[in-house]
Amino acid sequence: MRKTRLAIGSIAVAAIAFSIIPAQAADNPGLVPTGSWKAGVSTITVGLEAPMTGVFAVLGVSQQNSLNIVADQINKAGGIGGAQIKIKAFDDGLSPVKAVTNAKEIANDPSIQFAVGPSITAYYEAAAPSYEAAKKLNCQPAVAAGNFANYKYGFRSQDYYKDSINAGFAALQDKGVKSVGMIYEAGATGQYFNDYMTEVAGKYGMVYVGWQQISSTATSHNDQVQKFIDVDAIWISNNAYGAYTAKAAKALNYKGQIIGGSGSQNVAFHDAGGTDFAGALMMSPNYQWPIRDKSTWAPGYKAHIDATLASYGFNTGAISGATSPKSTAIAADCLYAYAVAANKVQSLDSDKVQAAMSTLDIPANQTPSGNHIIPGPEHNFYQQDSIHVYQWLHDANGWYTVEVKKDIAQINKVVAQVAAKVAKAGQACVKAGATAKGAGGKTLKCTKVKGKLVLK
Numbered sequence: 137m138r139k140t141r142l143a144i145g146s147i148a149v150a151a152i153a154f155s156i157i158p159a160q161a162a163d164n165p166g167l168v169p170t171g172s173w174k175a176g177v178s179t180i181t182v183g184l185e186a187p188m189t190g191v192f193a194v195l196g197v198s199q200q201n202s203l204n205i206v207a208d209q210i211n212k213a214g215g216i217g218g219a220q221i222k223i224k225a226f227d228d229g230l231s232p233v234k235a236v237t238n239a240k241e242i243a244n245d246p247s248i249q250f251a252v253g254p255s256i257t258a259y260y261e262a263a264a265p266s267y268e269a270a271k272k273l274n275c276q277p278a279v280a281a282g283n284f285a286n287y288k289y290g291f292r293s294q295d296y297y298k299d300s301i302n303a304g305f306a307a308l309q310d311k312g313v314k315s316v317g318m319i320y321e322a323g324a325t326g327q328y329f330n331d332y333m334t335e336v337a338g339k340y341g342m343v344y345v346g347w348q349q350i351s352s353t354a355t356s357h358n359d360q361v362q363k364f365i366d367v368d369a370i371w372i373s374n375n376a377y378g379a380y381t382a383k384a385a386k387a388l389n390y391k392g393q394i395i396g397g398s399g400s401q402n403v404a405f406h407d408a409g410g411t412d413f414a415g416a417l418m419m420s421p422n423y424q425w426p427i428r429d430k431s432t433w434a435p436g437y438k439a440h441i442d443a444t445l446a447s448y449g450f451n452t453g454a455i456s457g458a459t460s461p462k463s464t465a466i467a468a469d470c471l472y473a474y475a476v477a478a479n480k481v482q483s484l485d486s487d488k489v490q491a492a493m494s495t496l497d498i499p500a501n502q503t504p505s506g507n508h509i510i511p512g513p514e515h516n517f518y519q520q521d522s523i524h525v526y527q528w529l530h531d532a533n534g535w536y537t538v539e540v541k542k543d544i545a546q547i548n549k550v551v552a553q554v555a556a557k558v559a560k561a562g563q564a565c566v567k568a569g570a571t572a573k574g575a576g577g578k579t580l581k582c583t584k585v586k587g588k589l590v591l592k
Contacts, residue, residue: 171479175217183242185253188227202468239263275470281328284515374399382409403453434506468504
């Protein structure tokens with residue numbers, strides 16, 4: 137059998153899945169946003185809701201580290217309107233109940249001006265109503281699915297799942313993949329991925345064979361991989377659980393293509409999959425750490441990584457030796473963008489800062505992540521121009537990545553076909569209250585009917 141690899145899914149947009157963004161940016165705040173106005177307070181508190189302990193603690197700790205770096209840089213430059221930034225972390229241990237409880241506490245605490253988290257789409261969708269009711273500005277660096285156009289005060293600093301799926305499917309098409317299946321934990325994120333893959337796979341000349349659901353407690357995914365053993369590609373979870381799929385693929389000598397999202401930055405994937413993980417594809421916003429030619433790194437990204445390495449160092453896989461910085465620059469973008477927006481309107485008023493954040497246009501060479509920040513009405517910081525396809529490789533010197541060229545023409549074609557598709561009453565949907573356009577421009581609403589969500 138042809139030797140290819142397994143594909144992993146992106147952690148991940150709005151009603152418009154893709155748009156071409158003009159190269160010229162309107163905002164040029166530099167690597168550290170500064171302002172000479174007076175906020176009228178001495179401290180600006182940022183509430184971070186994340187897993188700080190447990191199986192996915194690497195995410196919360198990395199987010200906090202990146203927020204600390206940006207806060208320190210801005211504080212040394214005079215703060216936001218003279219106010220010093222303080223990060224206050226709330227640990228959920230990856231418990232959905234705790235995540236929502238923490239988010240409600242943050243939302244209702246007037247001393248907290250800005251929130252980051254909770255991670256994971258389902259957690260955020262449960263927490264978002266509290267943020268909206270309290271007019272609490274928030275930014276989400278680990279929520280790939282869901283439609284942020286539905287939220288006034290919420291922003292996403294993560295790759296939108298539809299953008300990443302399109303980028304991944306275009307790469308799979310170039311590799312001649314004809315069938316793809318997904319192994320992902322049960323829940324809202326998996327449902328969003330499954331529905332969109334079902335919709336677009338055929339447009340890339342592939343058959344989507346379905347979704348094998350996993351639980352957060354299962355430590356073996358052998359049964360799920362075995363069911364896809366003859367499928368050309370397997371898309372796996374971005375969360376820590378995806379490492380068990382990589383381990384199963386190695387154990388069962390899976391010969392297909394592993395493809396996924398930004399979660400496979402986690403060294404746990406390399407430890408579990410071993411050198412069989414080499415060849416895996418990863419869709420992600422700019423992540424240049426494993427690229428060996430450091431001269432190609434975006435200036436803002438390099439500055440942020442250098443600062444986090446000096447303060448926190450990097451993770452090293454105990455088995456694989458793979459490394460990753462103890463930071464995540466897309467979380468840094470949250471605080472960076474908030475500071476730029478507040479400086480633009482010289483205010484901490486949530487409505488004024490929200491309006492300014494919505495219209496930001498910051499070039500990639502200035503942001504901590506090295507991504508172009510341009511949220512627009514969908515409130516997605518990053519557009520398709522910031523979604524990269526990387527391939528993990530391994531040699532005598534260790535792990536590294538190379539960037540894979542995307543077929544932009546094919547992605548444009550698919551997005552146009554999807555946009556032209558008219559929703560129909562009775563069609564299944566995934567989020568109560570979400571809307572879609574039907575024939576003649578009629579608005580259909582996602583409603584629960586006899587226990588099922590359908591457009592009505």
